[in-house]
Amino acid sequence: MQPKINLRGKSRRVRVGPSFRKIVNSFFSADIEYISNHYEKIANAYMASNGPRWTAKRLKAYYDFATRLVLELDTEAIPFCRMNRKGIPRDLVPMIPYLKSSNHRHRRACLTLLRSFTQIYCEVSDDTTTITNDTSADRTLGEYEQYFDEIISRYKYFLKPYINDESMFQTSKKGPNGPALLNLDKDLTSIEDNGILQTVMCMHYEMDMVTVGQSKLEVSLKQDLYPDLDLLVFETDRLKSDLRHVRKQGVIDHVRIMRKHALKFEPNRYDKCIDSKISFIAEGGCKTRVIAIGDYFTQDALKPLHKSLYRCLNKLKTDGTSSHNRISSLVKSKTATGTYVASFDLTSATDRFPIFIQERVLSGLYNPTIASLWRKLMVDRDFSVGGSQIRYSVGQPMGLLSSWAAFALTHHITIEALALKVGKPSFKDYCIIGDDVTIFDPIVSEEYRSFLNHFDIQISESKSLESWGNPCSAEIGKRLFINGQEVSPIPRDAIESAVNNYLLVPNLIKVAFERGIVSNNLPQPVQDVWSEVFPKGNKSKKTKALIFYPLSEPQFKGNSDMWGNISVPLVKETFDEIKLTYVKSRAQSLYMNELNSIPDMGTLGLVLESEENPDISRHPFMSLLREYRGVCGSIFIGISTKGLECSDLEKLPYLVNPMVPAFVRRSHQIEKVRSSLILKTFEKLNIESKES
Structure with a gap:
């Protein structure tokens, strides 16, 4: 049974209003009234005849085609689409002067318009095949093992990962049984008899015992109080009144007392408790994002590792997880030199990237026990989907804490291990944002493709591109670069949000600054946007x-x-x-x-x-x-x-x-x-x- 969601307030048609046109004109000095009317006409005609899902897919294909034109790459015919003699979709013909303009601002204005397919929303799809489908690929690293071990040991030496977070997990989000903090008793009931609670307590205990590198407190104490000592290691129980697992057990005991009182007022409260479930979220362009939701106590046990992994990612100059701007300068400099560029986007990355590789990475960075407990907490459980239950067959659930960070760090180690395999021991000519990767070396790029094929990991070809230097183009994190210049559009949702809510205007202008559309020497677009979104009246007083x-x-x-x-x-x-x-x-x-x-x-x-x-x-x-x-x-x-x-x-x-x-x-x-x-x-x- 396909789940129903509330699409109230979500658009099922494409609108290109005067506010949108004026804002685009302000930022890019491009009059898009004619092409915007044309785009709106064909989009809504498709919507009426073929429905929103087909329309979103077709308009997305138009955007991908236009992206390759802007990046001056070879294009391919769109299946079942009318093309002219030059291989251009007939619906895009009026936009060609903009897409091939020598003025990059005109190109960006047209791409911003073509991103309007993200306005279309559909009912979510409950397809979970990427989670449940097994793979025929090996369950061991095989020939790649020695290279992974070498890079993991380097990461451990240079990143010095440590676990020292002592705070309780605080969240306002929902868990599998409702708002997490309001349903601690339900979450606890769901994990007591299936082994998850025991794994949670083992994880807390192991984090108490482990010493990975030196924590910042140990380093500070050594520098400030004991500078003459060559090594200073403190046991955790000297720094805290109680060990982590003792304090966590106290919380669990308190929740159990609460549960006894709750049963007096609500006898059936614990009849349908679950420890984890799959949630489907509708996104623009008729996409469905699949998110795993776990119980509070699992999230609390994973939080210290989650923070530790993100500290490691923030130390990597080739990672853009925390800020896409961090790697934009690297991509600009590389594309300016005319080097080889390959941009890849993985399909259902966390679902299909083998968890045993990620466990191997965590084992090397921390210890085998923590890695094994992490794997159990992530995938050794049933996720509820409607009236049925599923398990992750290959990858791990995005949505649980540490999921994305563990995958992203493993992705970095994978690239460098493959580079080591082809004779490049100190390879840094790449950048990563989660499942997006751009590689500036053809040999490493080819080895990366071979690795993905070996482990049955799919690449989204429509989002991937390869450039051999003239022109030199790249795409990463939905941002486009050609010959040292950024030609990214402004996200349509940023414009729509600013038009609908004046408090979000800063977000729009911030995006414009980050993408080089507005600079110190060009304040006029800021004035124009402000005048457009903030009409005279009560809003300006607030x-x-x-x-x-x-x-x-x-x-x-x-x-x-x-x-x-x-x-x-x-x-x-x-x-x-x-x-x-x-x-x-x-x-x-x-x-x-x-x-x-x-x-x-x-x-x-x-x-x-x-x-x-x-x-x-x-x-x-x-x-x-x-x-x-x-x-x-x-x-x-x-x-x-x-x-x-x-x-x-x-x-x-x-x-x-x-x-x-x-x-x-x-x-x-x-x-x-x-x-x-x-x-x-x-x-x-x-x-x-x-x-x-």
Whole structure:
């Protein structure tokens, strides 16, 4: 039985309104009225005659065809599509002058229009064959084993992964039995008799016992208190009142007491408890994303490993998981040199990439016991789908904590192991965003294809491309590059969101900055977008302030009189947590006049990172921030110590505590200490506004 979802508010037809056209014209200086009317006409004609799913597939094929034209690559005929003598789909003929224009902005404007197929939504498909289908491929690495082991040992040496997260898993998301924190008793009931709870407690116990590398606390203690010692290792029970598994057992005992009381009021509460299920999410373009949902206690056990793996990913310069902009400069520089480029996109990557390879990676980075327990928690369980249950046959479930990070890190190790196999021992000519990979070497690229075929992992050919240098083109993370220039469109959903909700205008402008559409020297598109989305009236009175930043060097050199030569990196992850909008008249002036000299500021807020506890009132940014406070009333700012990695503002509500020793402030081991590392508002800092 196909699950039903609520598509209220989701479009089943393509609309290209005047707001969309004006915004595209503002960003790209391209009049798209004629081609947008043409596109809307053919799209809705297909919708009426063939339905939304067929229409989305056809319009997606048009977009892929146009992408290859923009990247100046060879094109192939679209099946069952009318083509002219030049091999162009007849529906795209009016757009050819834009797609082949020498002006890249016109190309990007047309691609932005052609991304409109993402407006179409359909009922989800409950196909789970990518999860359940078995494979005839080997269940061992075979000839690749020695190369994987070599790269894994390098990663362990250079990344020094460690597990030290002690906080409870906090979430507002739903679990298999409803909102996770409101249904702890149901989740606990579902895992008590099937062995999952025992595996969870074993994972907590093993994380207590394991010492992988040296934690930041150990390093800090060694440097600050015992500098003469060559090695300093602390047992975890000396740092905490109770061991992890003891504290977790206390939580479980408390939930069991709650369960006894709940039964008095709701005798049938635990009749239909499940430990995990598969959820189907409708996405634009009639796509269905399959997400696994696990019980709270499994997620809590996986969270420390999840954070540890993401710390490792953030250390890799070739990884763009945390920020796509991180690798855009690498792709630009490579395509500017005219080198070989191959871009691949894997099909159902987490479902089909063998879990035994990922277990091998975790075993080498941590230890075999943790890797084995991780595999049990991930796939040694039944996932409910409607009235039936399924298990993962080859891969592992995307949606459980550590799933994506484990796959992404394994993907990196796979590329470098294959490069080692073909005689390239220190290979870094590649970049990865999850299941998207771009390789700048033909030999490694061919070996990568061979590896995927060997393990029966499919490549999405429509999303993959190969360029031999003239022109030099690449695609990764839905961003397009040719000969050192980015030609990516603006995502249609970013425009639609900004038109429908003025509070999301900062997201749209942030995307434009990141993709090089708006720069320091081109503020006019910002004014045009603001005028278009913010008509005169009540909305403008509700706005706050948006701080822009040029995407260049990610640190600010302090004034020598105040801060000497201290370098202050900016924590970009926190910007997404602050939703401040842009006041045109005031912030535009500040942006142009005062921010040009600052290399990097965040569009959605400002957070400074320093090794020591600085005097924030004397910071060079304060005069500028006072101006912004006069506009918006209050601005969230903060100072994090070295090593702080939490980006959720709700978890960082307290003032800096000067009584805490510096080595503890840097450790972020204890949750209360970590929470005390953030200065939340100007009011708590007792800083007066210039205009008050």
